[in-house]
Amino acid sequence: MSHTPVYIICSPRPLVGKTLVARLLSEFLLLKDGTVTAFDINLKEPSLLDYLPRLTETADVDNTFGKMQLMDRVIVNDGVAKVIDLGFHAFDEFFKMCDEIGFMKEAARRRVAPIILFMADTDRVSARGHDTLLQQIPASALVTVDNEYVLRGELPVAFSHGRLLRVAALPAFLKTYIDRLTFSFTNYLRNEKDASTELNQWIRRNYLSFRELELNLILQR
Amino acid sequence: MAKPVVIVVGADKGGVGKTTVSRTLLDYFSANNVPTRAFDTESPRGTLKRFHPEITEIVDMTTTSDQMKIFDTLNAASPSVTVIDVRAGLLSPALASLRDIGFLDAARSGQITFAVFHILGPSIASLDEIAETANFMQGAKYFLVKNFINDTQFFQWDQATYNSYFHRIKDATELTIPKLNEMAYEQVEVASVPFLKFVANKGTADDAANYSFVLRGYVRHWLANVWSEFDRIKLTDLVGVNKANIRSGEK
Numbered sequence: 001m002s003h004t005p006v007y008i009i010c011s012p013r014p015l016v017g018k019t020l021v022a023r024l025l026s027e028f029l030l031l032k033d034g035t036v037t038a039f040d041i042n043l044k045e046p047s048l049l050d051y052l053p054r055l056t057e058t059a060d061v062d063n064t065f066g067k068m069q070l071m072d073r074v075i076v077n078d079g080v081a082k083v084i085d086l087g088f089h090a091f092d093e094f095f096k097m098c099d100e101i102g103f104m105k106e107a108a109r110r111r112v113a114p115i116i117l118f119m120a121d122t123d124r125v126s127a128r129g130h131d132t133l134l135q136q137i138p139a140s141a142l143v144t145v146d147n148e149y150v151l152r153g154e155l156p157v158a159f160s161h162g163r164l165l166r167v168a169a170l171p172a173f174l175k176t177y178i179d180r181l182t183f184s185f186t187n188y189l190r191n192e193k194d195a196s197t198e199l200n201q202w203i204r205r206n207y208l209s210f211r212e213l214e215l216n217l218i219l220q221r
Numbered sequence: 222m223a224k225p226v227v228i229v230v231g232a233d234k235g236g237v238g239k240t241t242v243s244r245t246l247l248d249y250f251s252a253n254n255v256p257t258r259a260f261d262t263e264s265p266r267g268t269l270k271r272f273h274p275e276i277t278e279i280v281d282m283t284t285t286s287d288q289m290k291i292f293d294t295l296n297a298a299s300p301s302v303t304v305i306d307v308r309a310g311l312l313s314p315a316l317a318s319l320r321d322i323g324f325l326d327a328a329r330s331g332q333i334t335f336a337v338f339h340i341l342g343p344s345i346a347s348l349d350e351i352a353e354t355a356n357f358m359q360g361a362k363y364f365l366v367k368n369f370i371n372d373t374q375f376f377q378w379d380q381a382t383y384n385s386y387f388h389r390i391k392d393a394t395e396l397t398i399p400k401l402n403e404m405a406y407e408q409v410e411v412a413s414v415p416f417l418k419f420v421a422n423k424g425t426a427d428d429a430a431n432y433s434f435v436l437r438g439y440v441r442h443w444l445a446n447v448w449s450e451f452d453r454i455k456l457t458d459l460v461g462v463n464k465a466n467i468r469s470g471e472k
Binding site: 064065067068071072101103 | 402403404405433434435436437438439441442
C-alpha cells in the first residue's frame with residue numbers, strides 16, 4: 001500500500017496565506033483523488049472551515065483530548081490525503097507535541113508521509129520557527145512556501161536552501177474575488193471556458209506545483 | 222554468584238508516586254534484561270501487582286512470615302534484584318525492621334547491595350522525612366526522588382530551605398521524575414499494563430491493543446526521560462549488570 005500524505009500548512013505568523021494554500025491544496029486533492037480530509041486549527045484567522053465546510057473538521061491542540069482526536073486520525077494510513085491548516089497560535093504547541101510523541105518516526109513506520117508547508121515571512125519569528133522545523137523535520141519533508149503576495153520577491157536567504165513552492169501574487173481585484181466564501185477554484189476551472197484568463201492560469205499553475213511536489217515525494221521513496 | 226540487590230521504594234506520605242516509580246524501575250530492569258522480582262506491601266490490594274502480576278507478590282511487611290518470604294530468599298531466589306514498594310507510612314518502620322533483623326548490617330558489610338528510593342512530595346512534612354530516614358542509610362545507596370506529580374518546585378526558589386533539606390545528607394543522590402501527561406497516566410491506569418507494554422501498544426496478555434498514538438507518545442517520551450535519570454545514577458552498575466546488554470524495550 002502506498003503512503004498516505006499529510007500536508008501541514010503552517011507559520012508562526014498570522015496572515016501569510018496559510019488558509020489560501022490549504023484551500024487550494026484541499027481542492028486539488030479532492031479533484032485528483034475524489035476525497036480529502038481537512039483539519040482546521042486556525043479558528044482565530046480566516047478559517048478553512050468557512051470556505052470548505054463539507055471537507056473540513058475543526059481540531060484543537062490546546063489540550064490532550066484535542067490532540068488525540070486530531071493525531072490519532074492523522075496517523076492512519078487509510079489512503080485519504082489529509083490537510084491541516086495550522087494557525088499561528090498553535091504552531092509552537094503542535095510541533096512540540098509532534099516532537100514529544102515521535103510523530104515523524106511513527107508516521108514513517110505506518111507509511112504516512114507528513115509534508116510540512118512552511119509559509120515564509122521576513123520577520124524574526126518566522127526565521128526562528130523555520131529553524132525549529134529544520135531540527136525536527138527531515139529536509140525532504142519540509143517545503144518552504146514563497147507567497148509572492150507576502151514576500152514581494154524578497155525570500156530571505158535562510159529559506160532558500162530547501163525545497164520551494166512558489167505562489168504568485170494575484171491582482172487586488174482577483175484576490176477579492178477568490179476571497180469570497182462561496183468561491184471554488186475547481187469550479188472556476190470547470191465553468192470558465194476561457195483558459196487564458198489570469199485566474200485560470202494562476203489556479204492551474206498552483207495545481208501543477210502540487211502535482212510536482214507529490215511526484216517528487218513519490219520519487220524520493 | 223551475584224550479590225543480591227534490594228531496592229526499597231517508599232515514603233511516609235501517600236500519593237507521592239511510590240508505585241509509579243517502582244513501575245518505572247521494573248520496566249527499566251526488564252528493558253535491560255535484569256531478572257527482577259517485586260514485593261508490593263499494599264496488602265491486601267496491591268497496585269504494583271496489578272501492573273506486574275507475574276513478578277509481584279503482595280506481602281505484609283509487618284509480619285515475620287512475610288519478612289522471611291522476602292529476605293530469607295534473597296540468596297536462593299534466581300532474580301538478583303528485589304524491588305519492594307513500601308506502603309505509605311511504612312518506610313521508617315520498615316527500615317527499623319530491617320535494622321532489627323540485621324539486614325542493614327549485612328548491607329554495611331557489603332554482603333547485600335541495598336538502595337532506598339525515597340519519594341518526596343511537595344511539602345515540608347515530606348522533606349522532614351529525609352532526616353528521619355537518613356538515620357538508617359549507612360551502607361545503603363540513598364536516592365532522594367523529586368517526583369514532579371504537579372508543578373511543584375521543591376522549594377528551589379528558596380535556597381535556604383532547599384539546602385537545609387537536600388544538602389543535609391552528604392551521600393544522598395537527587396533524582397528527578399518529570400511529570401507525565403494526566404490523560405496518558407490515566408490511560409495506562411485503565412489499561413493496567415506496564416508502561417513498556419503501553420508504549421508497544423500491547424494488552425495484558427501481549428495481545429495487540431489500540432491505545433491512542435498521542436498518549437503512547439507522551440508515555441514513551443516521559444519514560445525515556447525517567448530512564449535517562451536511572452542511567453545517570455548508573456543504576457545498572459549498582460545492580461551489577463554489564464551496560465553493554467541490549468536494552469530490549471527502547472526500540
